[in-house]
């Protein structure tokens with residue numbers, strides 16, 4: 254059934270998908286077509302039920318089809334879906350974000366993580382009147398031209414994650430030309446890789462001393478690793494922060510925010526233009542507000558962490574290394590410690606592909622690549638986790 258759907262999709266959509274990872278190429282397979290989701294489970298077009306650890310790549314920290322979100326969204330729908338005029342919900346969501354994130358004085362809402370990043374970069378360049386960017390090998394920031402490069406280019410210089418010397422070298426060679434350094438404070442797009450030692454503190458210091466804006470890309474980590482994101486967890490204040498995924502409660506929302514003197518440069522108050530017809534959409538903001546209001550309850554994060562650690566700690570194999578933090582983890586088919594892009598890339602992707610198909614056969618849905626993060630939601634039960642441990646350990 255899924256294969257038939259995929260063949261039909263390929264007639265009209267490039268590669269049959271609207272985001273490349275969904276095509277299952279990295280596991281040499283073809284995608285399942287999903288009919289519905291409820292709690293921790295998704296159901297394919299053949300009505301097979303899977304325990305989901307992809308969770309739409311991170312947004313669904315409350316699980317699929319959360320009843321509170323559905324109820325609020327249903328109510329909002331009857332009042333109209335878009336006006337292109339201000340609504341009180343935008344202020345409500347912005348206030349929740351500003352109150353949650355220590356470094357954010359003001360925030361602007363957009364429609365995706367990619368859009369948040371490209372707006373933040375544009376703002377950083379306008380504020381510093383400089384052009385170059387530093388990014389880290391293996392970090393992903395959406396399909397922004399200057400941030401998709403894998404080698405140094407005219408505008409972008411590539412540093413290594415968890416390696417402060419690589420950052421110093423770049424800064425010394427490019428004095429007064431670097432507008433911003435962008436980083437996932439906990440890497441999530443080469444598999445999960447937490448920052449080591451004082452790496453983030455040193456990044457904060459060196460950027461400050463060189464008039465380089467520090468951008469934390471918290472599209473995954475915002476409201477995921479704590480209610481205040483990674484910046485709260487590590488107690489570091491970036492100049493700008495980008496958000497997405499969880500803040501939309503399953504709808505397309507992104508945001509970027511930061512210090513008021515930087516945000517003041519945005520139009521209409523300042524000269525840097527940034528706009529969006531559907532930005533701050535009333536339905537999407539309703540879902541975001543419901544989500545953040547539920548997440549305010551700090552015991553949620555404690556329980557998520559406990560469940561995820563239990564899952565990670567009970568996976569036994571000498572073929573793998575697991576990186577886990579809060580409710581995110583990656584199982585690397587690699588015997589060595591994973592601390593940067595180079596070590597992540599040494600993982601055995603063929604073994605991962607076999608593992609992925611073993612999981613699917615046993616009704617467990619992982620993201621289809623060695624280099625993606627797995628996510629738990631508040632709906633993942635002890636039973637789900639115990640079933641998963643058994644299946645994973647039976648490979």
Ligand SMILES: *Cc1c(COP(=O)(O)O)cnc(C)c1O
Nearest residue numbers: 365366367393394395472473497
């Ligand atoms: C997902 C992601 C993005 C891009 O967000 P989209 O909503 O997919 O455009 C940007 N940065 C990070 C860290 C992400 O994980």
